[in-house]
Amino acid sequence: MPPKHEASSRPPEARDHDLHELRADCANCFALCCVALPFARSADFAVDKDAGKPCGNLRTDFRCGIHTQLRDKGFSGCTVYDCFGAGQKVSQITFGGVDWRKAPGSARQMFEVFPVMRQLHELLRYVTEALGLAPARPVHAELRGELARIDGLTRGSADAVMELDVAALRDDVNALLLRASELARATVPGRRKNHRGADLVGARLRDADLRGASLRGACLIAADLTRADLRTADLIGADLRDAELSGADLTGAIFLTQTQLNAAKGDAATRLPPALSRPEHWSGTARPPGKPGRARRSG
Structure with missing residues (x-):
């Protein structure tokens, strides 16, 4: 909880x-x-x-x-x-x-x-x-x-x-x-990008300002989103497999799920919404001291 x-x-x-x-x-x-x-x-x-x-x-x-x-x-x-x-x-x-x-x-x-x-x-x-x-x-x-x-x-x-x-x-x-x-x-000032359903496989979006953007259903497989600003971006249904999120700011991202994060790549500098966890396989992400891994039930 x-x-x-x-x-x-x-x-x-x-x-x-x-x-x-x-x-x-x-x-x-x-x-x-x-x-x-x-x-x-x-x-x-x-x-x-x-x-x-x-x-x-x-x-x-x-x-x-x-x-x-x-x-x-x-x-x-x-x-x-x-x-x-x-x-x-x-x-x-x-x-x-x-x-x-x-x-x-x-x-x-x-x-x-x-x-x-x-x-x-x-x-x-x-x-x-x-x-x-x-x-x-x-x-x-x-x-x-x-x-x-x-x-x-x-x-x-x-x-x-x-x-x-x-x-x-x-x-x-x-x-x-x-x-x-x-x-x-609509609370994000300025013109908000619309990439709904876009094919962005391998796209170079390093340092991109994507605040308030619509990325609904976008294919972002292997896209480079290093240090991208994704605050308040709508990511529902976006395919983030192998997308690089190192240093990206995802705080306030809308409809982002743990599944999407687990499929992506990131690091200790990636900023996440409070309800989501940093995947253990991300670079620079260490298991907290005193909390060794244990086998759990599949599901």
Whole structure:
């Protein structure tokens, strides 16, 4: 949980869901991402795996046998994944804490529900952040309504979740998120760059002033954003794989997720929003003294 002073400084409506709570709690998940999801042998995964098949590194206690060596063993894709808390929701609420090993008859449905739930939790995460944007108050009432609606849907039965038209729901919510983003970015003086959906693979954006820019859905793979100013930039859906963020200022960046940071490169000088953590694999990022790594449950 965040420090009390941090939580109390946020608008009351943003506290309905805490951004810290909308991240994976692997200790309360039955390793659903390690079983339900498929992956293909590539730079991100060392082997092929079919959907519904447990990863070969998964132990009987639902922990990852190579958690501290994932990158070294060729499973960097696992290190950038975040279910936004969907894993523990499906495990503990939808299926009442009964795991797929003890109830193999429910395994297939559990694995099919999980990716749908992840989409719902991703929406919860974005709506929660939008409610924390003070300039977006004109749409806060509508956002609160969507937050309640989506939260209710996540608590439905497995059958109900699987019957949802998530694409239509995303369209409705995205319109509100876009409006919230526009209101927040309008506080940045001057002309704001629009790179929405742009192909910026390998782009040279070192020291670029991107304050208040729209980078929604932009492809920034391997882009050089060294020391770039990304304050209040909208990064929803932006692909930051191998993007260089050393020394960049991301404080106040809108809709930036831990998954995006984990896929990028950065260093100790990269400035981040308070709700996000500096990835351990970034250069110049050391594990705090007295806190050695330990294997955790996959999820």
